[in-house]
Amino acid sequence: GEDVEQSLFLSVREGDSSVINCTYTDSSSTYLYWYKQEPGAGLQLLTYIFSNMDMKQDQRLTVLLNKKDKHLSLRIADTQTGDSAIYFCAEGANTGFQKLVFGTGTRLLVSP
Amino acid sequence: NAGVMQNPRHLVRRRGQEARLRCSPVKGHSHVYWYRQLPEEGLKFMVYLQKENIIDESGMPKERFSAEFPKEGPSILRIQQVVRGDSAAYFCASSPPTGTGNTEAFFGQGTRLTVV
Secondary structure: OOOEEEOOEEEEEOOOOEEEEEEEOOOOOOEEEEEEEOOOOOEEEEEEEEOOOOEEEEOOEEEEEEOOOOEEEEEEOOOOHHHOEEEEEEEEOOOOOOOOEEOOOEEEEEEO | OOOOEEEOOEEEEOOOOOEEEEEEOOOOOOEEEEEEEOOOOOEEEEEEEEOOEEEEOOOOOOOOEEEEOOOOOOEEEEEOOOOHHHOEEEEEEEEOOOOOOOOOOEEOOOEEEEEO
């Protein structure tokens, strides 16, 4: 079945870059997403990438996709304390609706 | 333009009671999804609905759980005879009709259900 895995925890210092990794198993995935969840809050879509792309950059965020290895990463440049949150990757197929399979989330802690 | 609205934000129920969770999608969105997040876990898909239709309920427990999205009004996730294991955050998401070219689903802030 479908499975998405992430490392559980990442700690960085303010100003450093953060790299959050994710692996998935469903080769038919069309879209891969990164969501941010702050404590007690819902999910905020940060960015997504189509499966036919290798890289997508959006301001401080860079997404890299290695489709052969089914590996997705999110790089946050110049990480700030406000970036502390749980980051979820999710995969979805182009079936016309958003039945997403989520990873367990990576808790990012940014220290001053 | 309001986002996905869920209420209540927090709900406490005693074992055996019923829980009703409401979700109002983004205006103009006709697709609604419910996800459940158990403590320290990711979100798990439960059910996908369009107006008056259940399209995919493959993630719904077979008993006690039901969902609807009526022609008028919010989508409702109903849990009958709640048990402690139902304690979780329940998230609703909505997306536009198929064919609009938009692939993004917008999530609400969730309802945190605690069963005591």
